[in-house]
Amino acid sequence: MNQQLARHWGLDPEVTFLNHGSFGAAPRVVLEAQRREQDAQERDPIHFLAPERSLYGKLDAVRDRLAAFLGCPSEDLAFVRNATDGVNAVLRSFPLEPGDRIVITSHGYNACNNAARYVAERAGAEVAVADIPFPLSDPAEAAAAVAEACCDRTRLVLVDHVTSPTGLVLPVEEIVQAARDRGIRTLVDAAHGPGMLPMDLGRVGADYTTGNLHKWLCGPKVSGFLHVRPELQESVRPCVISHAANTPAPGRSRFIAEFDWTGTFDPSPLLAVPAAIDFLEGVLPGGLDAVRAHNRALVLEGRAILCEALGVQPPAPDAMIGSLVTLPLPASGSDAPPSGRVDPLQLALFERHRVEVPIMHWPAKGQRWVRISAQVYNDRGDYERLAAGLVAEGEACRT
Numbered sequence: 001m002n003q004q005l006a007r008h009w010g011l012d013p014e015v016t017f018l019n020h021g022s023f024g025a026a027p028r029v030v031l032e033a034q035r036r037e038q039d040a041q042e043r044d045p046i047h048f049l050a051p052e053r054s055l056y057g058k059l060d061a062v063r064d065r066l067a068a069f070l071g072c073p074s075e076d077l078a079f080v081r082n083a084t085d086g087v088n089a090v091l092r093s094f095p096l097e098p099g100d101r102i103v104i105t106s107h108g109y110n111a112c113n114n115a116a117r118y119v120a121e122r123a124g125a126e127v128a129v130a131d132i133p134f135p136l137s138d139p140a141e142a143a144a145a146v147a148e149a150c151c152d153r154t155r156l157v158l159v160d161h162v163t164s165p166t167g168l169v170l171p172v173e174e175i176v177q178a179a180r181d182r183g184i185r186t187l188v189d190a191a192h193g194p195g196m197l198p199m200d201l202g203r204v205g206a207d208y209t210t211g212n213l214h215k216w217l218c219g220p221k222v223s224g225f226l227h228v229r230p231e232l233q234e235s236v237r238p239c240v241i242s243h244a245a246n247t248p249a250p251g252r253s254r255f256i257a258e259f260d261w262t263g264t265f266d267p268s269p270l271l272a273v274p275a276a277i278d279f280l281e282g283v284l285p286g287g288l289d290a291v292r293a294h295n296r297a298l299v300l301e302g303r304a305i306l307c308e309a310l311g312v313q314p315p316a317p318d319a320m321i322g323s324l325v326t327l328p329l330p331a332s333g334s335d336a337p338p339s340g341r342v343d344p345l346q347l348a349l350f351e352r353h354r355v356e357v358p359i360m361h362w363p364a365k366g367q368r369w370v371r372i373s374a375q376v377y378n379d380r381g382d383y384e385r386l387a388a389g390l391v392a393e394g395e396a397c398r399t
């Protein structure tokens with residue numbers, strides 16, 4: 001680990017942490033900011049949480065900061081707990097008719113693909129899976145796969161900005177434009193977007209975009225956003241219906257008011273998001289652009305180290321890399337874990353080599369991948385340690 005930068009986090013110094021991608025990791029100053037909000041909340045829970053006395057003003061200040069960061073008007077931005085929540089809100093509000101089609105992708109996040117299947121089944125609609133190849137050599141292959149899965153009954157495309165199992169930055173702008181040209185709406189799951197990639201929601205132009213602030217933006221868990229184009233906001237409702245369904249909040253659209261209050265919750269993660277943006281802007285000379293460039297260069301360096309150790313080729317072009325890289329491992333044969341269990345190799349790497357890294361089974365059990373992350377607290381030595389661990393566990397020579 002890069003000790004100079006890792007001191008900003010409370011990560012276990014004994015463990016090489018190569019899994020920022022799963023749940024992020026919040027720096028100390030961000031957690032301190034969150035703690036201050038929690039202390040203020042517990043000093044006077046009524047004044048703090050009563051929306052019109054204090055909470056709305058606090059959320060609006062965060063919304064303005066985040067909207068500027070994401071490239072959209074504040075009025076179009078709601079808060080959600082996480083990307084799964086945002087995807088569910090859109091899907092469960094979507095006006096599906098029997099026979100309609102939703103397109104998802106073969107690299108999509110399982111929880112969100114499940115939500116698409118759930119609403120489709122409820123409506124008598126169908127789900128088509130765009131089969132994005134992997135390995136692949138050009139982002140256009142992903143856009144072509146999505147286009148191919150669409151038909152004249154397709155109403156919605158759900159696509160990840162950065163894919164979870166494969167860590168690919170997908171060409172969302174092209175996918176959104178192509179869908180719009182065919183009259184199809186788009187829901188972009190940007191769970192990994194903020195902090196990893198420059199975000200410009202206005203330019204991408206998706207109908208709906210959701211994302212996490214607790215992954216690459218380093219906000220506290222649990223913090224997410226949902227952006228909806230103005231003309232569709234009336235129809236998008238949160239997963240939990242609460243007061244604002246029949247009680248207008250002065251000066252707020254129903255869209256904003258409904259998402260701002262879905263029952264008692266802890267707003268401190270959201271209220272600490274500006275501290276996370278400030279942290280990332282200040283942690284390296286050059287601000288967030290420098291953080292993104294640093295992480296991308298580092299993960300590509302890590303990829304080279306691991307490709308050599310494993311004797312494999314990079315499965316995706318550099319143009320599709322942000323700060324995640326997924327590489328193939330030899331097929332595991334009989335030692336695939338039962339569904340929901342951690343792969344034995346992941347446990348061995350953690351227990352014997354003190355490396356925390358996800359081993360994924362995708363798209364089928366037994367087909368294994370290792371996914372590395374790069375955040376500013378990592379350094380080259382972390383990937384060398386992982387490579388040595390994989391070699392020691394026999395992964396580099398097994399076929």
Ligand SMILES: Cc1ncc(COP(=O)(O)O)c(C=O)c1O
Pocket residue numbers: 021022082083084085108109111112160162163164189191192212
């Ligand atoms: C593409 C994608 N979507 C959604 C999620 C879910 O994030 P959360 O559990 O915070 O909702 C993830 C998590 O890794 C993801 O990679």
